[in-house]
Amino acid sequence: MKIRPLNQADLIQARQLWEACFHDHPAFLDWYFQTRFQPEDGLGIFQGQRLLCDLHLAPRQIKIRNKIYPSAYLIALATDPAFRRLGLAKNLLTYALRHLAAHRRFFTFLLPFHTMFYTRLGWGIYADHRLYLLPKGTFSGHSLSKALHGHDQSDLDFYKNDADQKLLEGIYHRAMESRDGALVRTEQDWTGLLLDLHLEHGRIWLAATNPKADPQGYAMVLPPSPATHGRPLLRELAYLKPHQTMGLAQLAPYIPPGTCAQFLGRITNVRSALEALPYPLLTAELVMEIIDPLLPENSGLYLLNLTKGRMHVSRTMGLKPAVHCTISALAALATGSCSPQELVNTGEIALDDDLLPVLDALFPPTTNFINEYF
Known part of the structure; x- marks a missing residue:
């Protein structure tokens, strides 16, 4: 067996391995493998020409203690079902950490599906990942405002809008300025996020004093599902003024099955x-x-x-x-x-x-x- 970076000829196998291990929308995978993913950002374990296990080291810019660093988001660690329980994933992670260290990436992070597997290998708690359940019947801007602001005398309401990506980028950037640690989203990051939201039939609501006023924030809302017992899901909330997110405290957090409420980080x-x-x-x-x-x-x-x-x-x-x-x-x-x-x-x-x-x-x-x- 050999570990090496992926190349263009490996992409068909990489997608097949993803589809064998995960359940993502084909349209998203089309975009991901045709546009987003660069083969050199993937590592794989091969037996001859057969891909047995791979991992994507997605380049990201992150903010730690108000300073920006290059990093890698480790995603889609996948092993061919016929070759599991052989230690391939651990071997590939070890190689990946050394690969990142050699490329001067001292920190990497992931969203675990099995927290204990990673923490025993040296990953530690890094960042919050928060989704929230909204009350049943939250289908209008007024009901969304009530769910988020309660009885507070907020002058903001929510208006459904096919929001411009640049507008959302600006609000997110301003909102994250108040945090010591956050992801710096690129245009491609936004494209992937909004495509995923669209494929999940989500909506974007803009917060403003009236429909024609400059937006002061946005809310990304996913529709009800059996997993949420018929309740809509708040995917993301960002305001220009951070104190306006205080309404989140009255909502119940939601952890999707098979995921974790926290990202894990790793020093290389x-x-x-x-x-x-x-x-x-x-x-x-x-x-x-x-x-x-x-x-x-x-x-x-x-x-x-x-x-x-x-x-x-x-x-x-x-x-x-x-x-x-x-x-x-x-x-x-x-x-x-x-x-x-x-x-x-x-x-x-x-x-x-x-x-x-x-x-x-x-x-x-x-x-x-x-x-x-x-």
Whole structure:
């Protein structure tokens, strides 16, 4: 067996493998394989010319702690049913992480179908993925406004509209400016999102003071289904003013069967990750031990030297570590998805007591948001 990047001649097999493992609309797959997916962004395990297992490393720009980084969204990890339970998926993921590290992508993320499979391999909680159930009968702009705003005296109502993609892009961009972590959507990202919404018979509602006023937000709504017990589903909500999303607190979250409510993130290279992040203008030094169950080259002792906010990381030996940290906990620290104290409580971090305030200062918790499937 051989692992290698895909090429144009492999696309027929790649699509057949996708269709054997997942249940996506043919029109979406037509667009994805003809327009979106570039063969060199896929990796596969081959036996001769036969594709047994593949993974798509979709290039993305993400924001971590208000700084933009190149990354990869790992999607469609698929194994030929006749070759499952042979460890192929784990081998391909290991190869993919090293491939990304070699291409200077220190962080990658995915939406898991089996959370435990990934967390035991070093993935940690990264970002929220939130869908919400709307009340039955939410079919008009007024009922949608009532569901989202309740009895608040909001001056916004919702109006059905075939919204211009550029308009939605602008609202999303402004809405995500208030978040420390988010996906930076490209035009192709938007094309895929809106195509998926269309194929699911979803609607877009624009929020404004009246039908002719400038929109202040949008809501993407999916129709009722047996899985939601006849209730519409709020696919995405974005406002120019972030406080207007407070109405989400009164809605029930919805997790589609076979998916997770959170994205998982993974560090591919410890030194690259720690040196790339922004830090407060502090000076500190500590020795950290990293435990990586999948990439032994990441495991070991690191000397972290922070001088006025600039981090320098080097490998070291023979020093006593002040912090013991799993690679999954490092992903949570780096992205701010968990506080240091939370990770101490779960046993993913052990440290000298006097270092907790230092980690709190270096890695404050924040909120990350991604709402994509592809």
